[in-house]
Amino acid sequence: MEGLRGITAPLWPIRYKPLPDELLSSWLVRMAHGHGLKVQTFCNLIFGNRHQVWNRDVDRLAPPWLVETLARHTGTPADVAYGTTLKAFDGILFRTPRPSGHLNWVQSLKIYHRVREGFGQQFCPACLAQDETPHFRKAWRLSISTVCARHGRMLHDRCHHCGAAVSFFRMDIGIAAGDSGDNAVSVTRCHLCRVDLAAAPAAAPQVIEPFAFARVMAGES
DSSP, X not given: OGGGTTTTSSSOSOOOOOOTTBOHHHHHHHHHHHTTOOHHHHHHHHHTTTOOSTTSOHHHHXXXXXXXXXXXXXXXXXXXXXXXXXXXXXXXXXXXOOSSXXXXXXXXXXXXXXXXXXXXXXBOHHHHHHOSSOOOBGGGGBTTOOBOTTTOOBOBOBOTTTOOBOOGGGTTTTOOTTOOGGGSOOTTBOTTTOOBGGGSOOOOXXXXXXXXXXXXXXXXX
C-alpha cells in the first residue's frame, strides 16, 4: 500500500501543514487521506491501540500524544499544531479550561461510542464549496459563531438532506479506495447519506429589530 511507505520515518511522505483556522481533527483527516489511507487505519498505524482518537473531542482535549505526533512527523512547529485545537481560545473565551463537561462558548459534540449525537460541528457550505482544499474551521465549533463572516450566511450544524450530525472523520467508512462520484472520499460529504454538504442551501441571517429583545423583556409588545 503506497500510504504505508515511510509512515514510520521521522518525517512522513505527506506533510500537510494546518490551513488557516483549521481544526485539529480536520488536519488529521487530511493527513490520513493524503497518505491514501482511511482515517481509522491511519490512526491505528500511528497511535496503535493504546490511544483511541475518535471516542473523545480531540479538538477540545488536545491530547499531547496526538498533537505532538502530528507536529513532529510533519515538521510543524508545536505552537502551530496546538493552534489547531480549541485550547487556542484559553484565556480568550474561558479563563479555566475544562477537560470534560460543559464549556462556555464551545459547542458540544456529545460523543457516544465514536458517534456524534450532538450538533456541535457547524460549517459554512459556501466556504466548503470555494475552498481549494475543503477543511473545517475552529470558529465553527463556537456557539458565538452562527453566521459566516465571509459569506454573511447562517452556519449549518447538520446534513440538510438526512439531518445527521456532521462527522467528517467517518466519511470513508464503507468506501473502497478509488471510489468516485457520490462515494468519493471528501470531508464535504455527509457520512450517512453521502450528500454534498457544500451544496446545502444558503440561509440569510434573520435581522432582529433594534431593542426588540429589550421590549419583550420589559413586557411590551
